[in-house]
Amino acid sequence: MSLTNGSPAEAARAAKLSSRTLAILSTEDRNSALQSIHDALSAAKSDILQANARDLEIATKSAADGELSQSILKRLDLSRPGKFEDMLKGILDVKGLEDPVGKVDMRTELDDGLILQRQSCPIGVLLIIFEARPEVIANIASLAIKSANAAILKGGKESTESFKIIATVISKALESTKVPNDSIQLVTTRDAVDPLLQLSQYIDLVIPRGSNELVRHCQRMAHMPVLGHADGLCHYYIHPDAEPEMAASVVVDSKTDYPAACNSLESLLVHEDALKTILPGVASALLAKGVSLRCDPASKAALSGTLDKDQAAKLQDAGESDFDTEFLDLILAIKTIPKTEDALQAVDTAVEHINMHGSHHTDAILTSSEQIADRFCNGVDSACKFWNCSTRMSDGMRFGFGTEVGISTNKVHARGPVGLEGLCIHEYRIKGSGQGAAMYGAGGSRQWKHKRLPL
Numbered sequence: 001m002s003l004t005n006g007s008p009a010e011a012a013r014a015a016k017l018s019s020r021t022l023a024i025l026s027t028e029d030r031n032s033a034l035q036s037i038h039d040a041l042s043a044a045k046s047d048i049l050q051a052n053a054r055d056l057e058i059a060t061k062s063a064a065d066g067e068l069s070q071s072i073l074k075r076l077d078l079s080r081p082g083k084f085e086d087m088l089k090g091i092l093d094v095k096g097l098e099d100p101v102g103k104v105d106m107r108t109e110l111d112d113g114l115i116l117q118r119q120s121c122p123i124g125v126l127l128i129i130f131e132a133r134p135e136v137i138a139n140i141a142s143l144a145i146k147s148a149n150a151a152i153l154k155g156g157k158e159s160t161e162s163f164k165i166i167a168t169v170i171s172k173a174l175e176s177t178k179v180p181n182d183s184i185q186l187v188t189t190r191d192a193v194d195p196l197l198q199l200s201q202y203i204d205l206v207i208p209r210g211s212n213e214l215v216r217h218c219q220r221m222a223h224m225p226v227l228g229h230a231d232g233l234c235h236y237y238i239h240p241d242a243e244p245e246m247a248a249s250v251v252v253d254s255k256t257d258y259p260a261a262c263n264s265l266e267s268l269l270v271h272e273d274a275l276k277t278i279l280p281g282v283a284s285a286l287l288a289k290g291v292s293l294r295c296d297p298a299s300k301a302a303l304s305g306t307l308d309k310d311q312a313a314k315l316q317d318a319g320e321s322d323f324d325t326e327f328l329d330l331i332l333a334i335k336t337i338p339k340t341e342d343a344l345q346a347v348d349t350a351v352e353h354i355n356m357h358g359s360h361h362t363d364a365i366l367t368s369s370e371q372i373a374d375r376f377c378n379g380v381d382s383a384c385k386f387w388n389c390s391t392r393m394s395d396g397m398r399f400g401f402g403t404e405v406g407i408s409t410n411k412v413h414a415r416g417p418v419g420l421e422g423l424c425i426h427e428y429r430i431k432g433s434g435q436g437a438a439m440y441g442a443g444g445s446r447q448w449k450h451k452r453l454p455l
């Protein structure tokens, strides 16, 4: 990895050249680079945490002045228990996964001695722009190297010191491996982004991971395809047949496990018949965890009559904009879904709200009915649709991808948590024995076989 000092064009050109070297390295060569990166980062833990502390000190001051959100502070903090270890584990998990390159998923005998096959291959050069989360640089570098892609990385400015030292450590670690140093590069300032977005001769795909504004900016400026990883305005819908204890624990996890994450819960939709049966337990558990509840009139009335006085006094009124807000904090908007004669209609109302106000990231339902769950999952237009489990499951590590580039809110070519598979495309290869197309035309001597072969 190099800290890019040259011009954007020089950086991108170097990445392109490296990508061709990466494409011919063996699985062992790429895995061995991941092991070296893991060992080097592990050895440099205290230096990295010191750099992170410097980032945090500046960010904490900005937050105190009201210039920075608490959610950015939480993302930035690499000293939170388990974060550094998770980062290291992610590298080894990725190393342990099957090589995603060269996997054959179609073989066809076109004719005698003429075999077509489709197989996975790297995309080439990726430009990935992401938020101020220091561990993301290691996550993405591992996925890129394993999938034989070169990557130019730009992280959030609040993490600059952390990114610089991590990049330096990775760079040194790569020196003793066959992975070219220029295959992973770090740019530290935003002004390099727009020129890079024009370099479609070198960069094959841009992945903006962050706010909607960032994704829209890249869509406007980029000369190459954009795989957007945008905001997560995630919902839970509680149907009246949901199991109350499960509802409380799953909703609390979705909201409080890591409120700053894009897969945390922001809006809770509750069927009218669940307002006095299931919601009180859910609300009480949330309030006990310090979550502010912004309720619509029906849910507030139901909770006011069921919660104890102290908890009821904490309830707040929701405004319309609360249902379009990604709080990234201990705040939850609650809306009532009116009951209908046909239970499926209520589900459809919830789905309509989610499709209108959500961000197509992750949305979930609590119900004991498979039919209701299916109706919900078929109707919701999101990358991840969960039944009876936390929205926080939306994550590459939890999906068994080792780690993730992020969670794609695009529809092509990758959707949801993006791991190795999302960083590969396919190519066609033919092994022939001298055939030409004219042999198969009108009056030609040969007939197509087009016979599917086992893989």
Ligand SMILES: NC(=O)C1=CN([C@@H]2O[C@H](COP(=O)(O)OP(=O)(O)OC[C@H]3O[C@@H](n4cnc5c(N)ncnc54)[C@H](OP(=O)(O)O)[C@@H]3O)[C@@H](O)[C@H]2O)C=CC1
Pocket: 072, 129, 130, 131, 132, 154, 155, 156, 157, 158, 189, 190, 193, 194, 209, 210, 211, 212, 213, 214, 217, 229, 230, 231, 232, 261, 262, 263, 326, 405, 406, 407, 408, 409
């Ligand atoms: N779907 C997913 O996988 C993820 C989504 N998110 C979402 O990201 C948001 C929070 O992150 P936040 O840090 O606020 O996101 P921002 O979009 O503000 O920043 C993210 C990155 O984009 C850069 N950036 C932003 N605008 C531009 C621009 N116009 N030109 C060039 N670079 C730009 C920033 O640079 P600089 O710091 O230099 O300004 C930073 O590196 C939330 O909405 C969260 O849900 C977060 C993580 C994962």
Ligand SMILES: N[C@@H](CCC(=O)OP(=O)(O)O)C(=O)O
Pocket: 075, 131, 133, 258, 260, 261, 262, 263, 392, 394, 395, 396, 404, 406
């Ligand atoms: N998938 C990751 C979250 C990714 C994400 O949302 O990042 P961020 O919004 O920067 O905290 C996780 O579950 O922790």
